[in-house]
Amino acid sequence: MSESSASPPVPAGDPHVSGGRWALRGAWAAAKSVQGIVLFASFVGFGGLIQDVGFPLGAAILSTLLVWALPAQVLLVGGYAAGSAAPVIALAVGLSSVRLFPMAAAILPYLRSARQGIGIQFLAAHFVAVTAWIEGMRRLPGMAGEGRLPFFFGLSSTFVLMSMVATAVGFYLAGELPRALAIGLLFLTPLSFLIQLSHNARDFVDRLALAFGLLLAPLFAAYGGRLDLLWTGLVGGGAAWAVHWFLRRRHKGGGS
Amino acid sequence: MTLLDGALWPYLLVILAGFLPTEIWRSLAVVFVRGLQEDSEILVLVRCVATALLAAVVARLVLLPPGELLVVPLALRIAAVACGFVVYLIAWRSVFLGILSGELFIIGSAWYFG
Numbered sequence: 001m002s003e004s005s006a007s008p009p010v011p012a013g014d015p016h017v018s019g020g021r022w023a024l025r026g027a028w029a030a031a032k033s034v035q036g037i038v039l040f041a042s043f044v045g046f047g048g049l050i051q052d053v054g055f056p057l058g059a060a061i062l063s064t065l066l067v068w069a070l071p072a073q074v075l076l077v078g079g080y081a082a083g084s085a086a087p088v089i090a091l092a093v094g095l096s097s098v099r100l101f102p103m104a105a106a107i108l109p110y111l112r113s114a115r116q117g118i119g120i121q122f123l124a125a126h127f128v129a130v131t132a133w134i135e136g137m138r139r140l141p142g143m144a145g146e147g148r149l150p151f152f153f154g155l156s157s158t159f160v161l162m163s164m165v166a167t168a169v170g171f172y173l174a175g176e177l178p179r180a181l182a183i184g185l186l187f188l189t190p191l192s193f194l195i196q197l198s199h200n201a202r203d204f205v206d207r208l209a210l211a212f213g214l215l216l217a218p219l220f221a222a223y224g225g226r227l228d229l230l231w232t233g234l235v236g237g238g239a240a241w242a243v244h245w246f247l248r249r250r251h252k253g254g255g256s
Numbered sequence: 257m258t259l260l261d262g263a264l265w266p267y268l269l270v271i272l273a274g275f276l277p278t279e280i281w282r283s284l285a286v287v288f289v290r291g292l293q294e295d296s297e298i299l300v301l302v303r304c305v306a307t308a309l310l311a312a313v314v315a316r317l318v319l320l321p322p323g324e325l326l327v328v329p330l331a332l333r334i335a336a337v338a339c340g341f342v343v344y345l346i347a348w349r350s351v352f353l354g355i356l357s358g359e360l361f362i363i364g365s366a367w368y369f370g
Contacts, residue, residue: 034352059266066275071313076274080266086273094277099313102306104285109294118286125282130310137303141294179324180367184359186325190317191337191358192351195344197310199351209304213311218319220312229316233309240308241301 019150026154029139035131036162038192042070043163045185047170048177049074053081057171064164068129070189072097098230102237104128110140111149124149127156134196205244212236328365336361 030036043064050060055077063073072093079089104125111124128136135155140148170185177185194214201207213236220228220235292299318333325333340358347353 034355038355056263056266059270062267063270063274066270067278069278071317072274072278076270079273080269086269089269090273090277093273094280096313097278097281099306099309100278100281101285101288102302102309104282105289106299106303106306108285108289109292109296109299121286122283125286126279128282128285133306178367179327179370180363183324183327183366183370184363186321187333187336187359187362188355190314190321191340191362192355193310193317194314194337195340195351195354195358197307197314198341198344199349201307205300205304206307209307210311213308214315216308217312217315221316221319229309229312232312232315233305236308236311237301237305241304244300244304245297 019146022147022150023154025147026151026156027158028154029135029151030155030158030162033135035135035192035196036159038188039131039159040162040166041185042188042192043166044170044173045182045188046070046073046077047167047172048174048182048185049170050077050167051171051174053077055080057168060171061164061167064167065160067093068126068160068163069097069100070129095227096229099233100128102233103130103133107133107136107140110136111152113146113149116149120149124152127153127160129156129159130193130196132156132159134200138200205240208243209237209240212240327370328362329369332365333362336365 046064047057047060050057060073060077063076067073067076075092075096076089079092084092107128108121108125111121113120132152132155136152140152143151174182197210198207201210213232216232216236217228220231289299314337318337319330321333328336336358339361340354343357344350344354
């Protein structure tokens with residue numbers, strides 16, 4: 001049921017396709033994707049969690065729209081439940097969200113448009129989260145330049161909307177679900193992240209970064225202190241890139 | 257401190273401790289990539305760091321999971337991820353079948369231990 005080959009190849013620079021059509025294509029791509037189903041189920045799990053800890057539904061839905069990063073939202077609600085001070089929660093959320101910087105930086109160059117100002121770039125960056133990033137990184141590079149931005153907005157805003165609905169569904173379903181199923185929903189985030197990342201890692205360098213990250217994470221989690229995620233990303237990602245750089249340089253026969 | 261104790265507090269918390277500390281990273285990225293080309297070598301490095309960071313998030317959620325997932329022993333949590341990944345590889349790289357089998361494994365384990 002992989003849909004990598006299901007969507008028709010996008011004609012380069014088709015002048016008859018308007019921005020609105022591109023946005024609709026993005027929305028449709030989101031609605032029918034496996035990632036959309038997984039995202040919906042993951043946010044149902046989040047809705048159940050907030051019901052458990054007594055976090056108001058309205059604030060949780062607002063967090064899905066404004067924070068738009070499930071691990072950060074789980075931290076936020078967990079901190080609220082534990083009665084942590086706001087600056088402590090903000091620090092934990094900030095540290096856990098460093099990944100958004102390289103993710104946004106990697107996808108934004110595909111979303112540039114000569115006509116739009118920098119405000120649109122900030123809006124596009126806001127929609128960057130794992131699911132939209134993975135789908136975007138897979139589809140955007142082969143797509144016509146002017147279609148990329150509306151396609152991405154259609155795709156990611158549909159993901160956000162689905163997740164806001166799912167947050168509410170989970171809130172009202174909580175307590176009705178068998179415990180094993182609720183645990184299954186919590187497990188969806190790591191499981192789907194890993195498989196989607198592997199699915200996207202077409203180049204050797206991406207696979208290497210993925211493997212290094214998985215192997216180094218337990219090490220840094222044990223000895224890296226509070227910045228363990230950041231260290232894993234920098235050391236694992238940096239090492240993968242160094243191998244890639246070294247191999248390419250040797251391939252070129254030592255020239256620079 | 258009525259505001260902080262009131263019904264508005266969770267909403268303020270979402271904005272101050274949720275929205276701002278995440279959005280700052282996304283906004284920094286907008287500034288960082290200005291003038292960088294799509295095929296720039298720096299962006300390959302940035303993509304590697306993003307991928308390794310996400311892999312670390314996966315590892316952490318499996319090794320030190322939040323809440324109820326602790327019902328399932330560590331060895332079985334790792335086995336469930338491995339199961340999903342192996343099925344994904346042998347089932348013609350199907351994301352759907354991979355996730356489905358990993359989920360069936362973890363739900364089965366949770367049902368047995370829960």
